[in-house]
Amino acid sequence: MEGIAPGAAEAAGPYENHLPPAGYEASAVERWAAEPDKRPGRTAFQRDRARVLHSAALRRLAGKTQVVTPGERSQAWDPSPRTRLTHSLECAQVGRELGAALGCDPDLVEAACLSHDLGHPPFGHNGEQALNEFARDCGGFEGNAQSLRLLTRIEPKRFVPDPASGELVSVGLNLTRAALDAATKYPWPRGAHPTDPASPKFGVYEDDRPVFDWLRKDAPGTRTCFEAQVMDWSDDVAYSVHDVEDGLHAGHIDPNCLQAEPERQAVFAVAVGRYVPADTDPEELAEALDRLLDQEWWPHGYDGSAVAQARLKDATSQLIGRFCLAAEGATRQAYGSGRLSRYGAELVVPRSTRMECAVLKAVADRYVMQRAEQERLRADQRIVVAELAEALTARAPEGLDPQFRALFDQARDDRARKRVIVDQIASLTDASARSLHARLSGRA
Template sequence: MHLQAEHPGSLAHLACDPFQSRGRRHAEPPAPTRNAFQRDRDRIVHSTAFRRLVYKTQVFLNHEGDLFRTRLTHSLEVAQLGRSIARALGLNEDLVEAIALAHDLGHTPFGHAGQDALNECMTEHGGFEHNLQSLRVVDTLEERYPAFDGLNLSFETREGVLKHCSKTNAEQLEQAEPGGVARRFIDRTQPSLEAQLCNLADAIAYNAHDIDDGVRSGLISTEQLLEVELFAHYHRQALGEHPDLLGKPRRLLYETIRRMLSDQVYDVIDTTRQAVAQAGVQSVDEARLAGPLVGFSPAIKARSAELKKFLFAHLYRHPQVMQTTGQAQQGVRELFAAYVASPSEMREDFALRADAHRSVADYIAGMTDRFALREHERLTGRKLL
C-alpha cells in the first residue's frame, strides 16, 4: 500500500488524532466504521438543534427573503471553508467540520438581537452567552440517547464549540468538570489548532456572505463597498481581467467575493505555517501553550477589520435592520416575562425544571424565528414584524 507523501508545509504532527482523544464525558465503545470526530459530526447533523438552524436569523429575519443566509447555511459555509484550510494544512478535517457545524447551535431566534435581549433578561440569573449555550445544547439539552443527556461529544469538539467564555462561567464549568473544556479560559492557553481555525473560518464566512446579503437586500451598495480596501482591491482585479462584468453587476459581485475569500484562505494557510515554524512547536500540547497560531497576516487582518467595521456601521446598524431588531428584542423580553409568570405555557419538561429562569432561557434560545413569533402572538395577542 502506497501512502501519499505529506505536503512539505503540512502541520499533520499538530493535528488532533481522534484515536488519542481526551474522550467523552460518558464512556462509550468506539464505532466500528467511524472515528470519534466523524461520530461527533454525525450526531450534530442529526440533532434537533441543527435542524432548527434553518429557521434562525443570521442578519436578515427568516421571512424577509428566501435567499438570505440563515444560521444553517452560515454553518455549512464555515464548515466548507474550514475543511479547505484544514486539508491544506494537514489538520483534522473531521474535527473542523464537527466544530463548524455545532458552533451556532446555541444561538437564539432573531440573531444577535435575540441574544442581547435574552442576556438582558438573565442579568440577575447568570446572564446568557450563545457560545456557552451551544455547549449546553450538546452537553445537556439534546435528548436522543437512553443513557445520558446531550450528544456526549468528544472533548476536542466540545472545546471548539466553546469559542468564548466569561471568567465567571469558566470557573463554574471548571467546578463541574475539573480540567475540562473551560480550563483554558482560566489558564489563558489556546484550544486545538482545529478550533482556532474554525474561529477564523467563521469570520471569513460571515464577512463575505454579509456583503452578498447586504447588497442583495439593497441596504448597502457596491459603490459604498468600494470605500473598503479589501473589497475594492478584488473588485478592481475582477474588472481588470473581465471588463465585460461591468454590465453584469451580480456576476461582478460574486467574482469579487470569490477572489476575496480565496486570498483570505491562502493568507491564513501561509501565515499559520510561518507562525508554527517560528514557534517551533512539535506536538498538539505544545501548540496549546504557544499562543494563537492560526491567523491572518497583519495586512489582511487590518483590511478584514476595516470591512467588519463597515458592515457594522452600514448593515448591522442600518435603520431598517435596527427597526426589526428592536421589535425582535421586545418580543424576546415579552416571551421571557410571560413564561416566568406562567411556566406551564412552556413544554412540560421545561415547565417542571427547578431552575425556572434558566429553563425559560433554554426554551426561548431553542426557538426558531417563526415559532417565537407564533408563541408571542399566542401569549400576547399581538403580531410582531
C-alpha cells in the first residue's frame, strides 16, 4: 500500500452511517480508502463484520488445523474436531457478548474476533514456525502480522488507483481504523516487543507499516485498544475450553488423570513458562485446577455416552461463563458501569481466573499436542512447508496462483518477491498444501 494516501478513493456516498456509535470518535470509523455504501441503514462496524464474514480467507480456515488435525477422529461417532474456522466463530460469539456487556460496539468486537486468525498458515503454529524459517531474510513470518497483511492488502475486495502509476492496487477489505486496531493483538513490528525484544510475537511486517501507522493514529505507544483486549481474552477462553473438550471427545484426555499427582505435576510443568510466568509457583496452578475439579459440573468420568456428552457440553458453557463473568466483574469494579471502548479502559482479568484458563491450556498441550504421533506428524508437516517453499521459489512466477503471480511480477526486489511466495503458502489449507506439495514434488 506504499504510495497510496489515506482517503485516496472517491468520497463516501450518502448511505453509510458515518456518525460513530456511542463511545467512539469519528476517526474510529474512517477507512484507508473512502468509499460509498451500497445499502442504507447499517453502521460502519456492521459493514466491517459483514466483509470479514463473507471473505474467502475466513472460509479457508475450515481447512486449517486448530489442535486436532481436521479429519482426525478416534471413533466413528466422534464429532469432527474444531478447525480454525469453528474456533473463530466461537471466539466471535464469546467476544461479542463480553464486549457488549462492557459497552463496546458488538459488531466491532465480533469483526475483530473473526479476523484474529485469518493469517494463520496451514498446519497451525507448526506451519507458522516453518514459514518463519523460510522467511527469515525477508522479515520473518508471524500469523498476526499476516492477518493484518491479509485484511489490508491480500484479500481481494477493494482496489484503488496508485497515484504514481495509475494501476489499481488492492487495499484488502478496507476495514475501518477501529476494526483493524481491534484485530491487532501485537501492535509493534518484529523485535519491538515492549518487554521482551526476543519475543517472536509481532503484528506488522515492515512493508505494511504505512497502513499500520495509519490505524494506530493517536494510539498510546504499544498499548492494545480495549476491543483488542476483549478479543484476546475471548480467544484464550474459547481455545482453552474447547481444546480440552475436543481432547476428551477424541479420547486423548482421561479426566481421571488429573487426580494423579505425577500427571498433575507434568501438566504444571507444561504451564510454567509457556502459559504463565516462569516464576509462578506450581502450587498456585494446583489450586486453580482443584477449584475446577471441585465444581459439581466438572465432567468426571467422561465415557463418551450421550449423557456424558451433554454433561461435557454443560461444563464447556459453565467454564466460558465463569471466565467471562470474572473479567466483566473485575473490569466493572475498576471502571464503573459506563461504556468502555478504545483507550478508555483496560480489561481486568483476575489472576486466579488466568491461572484456571492456563491450566486448561496446559492439559490440552500435555495430552493432545505432545502425543508421540503428533510430533511425527509435525515433522512431516515442516518438510511439506519447506519443500513447498523451495519448489515454488524455483518455479515462480509460473508455479504461483494467478493472484500471487501478478503480485510477484509487480514486486520491486527479491525480498518482496520472496514475501509473495510466503503469502501464497500461507493462504493454503492443510489439504491444499499437501496436494500442491505432492503435485510439485511428484510424490504423495
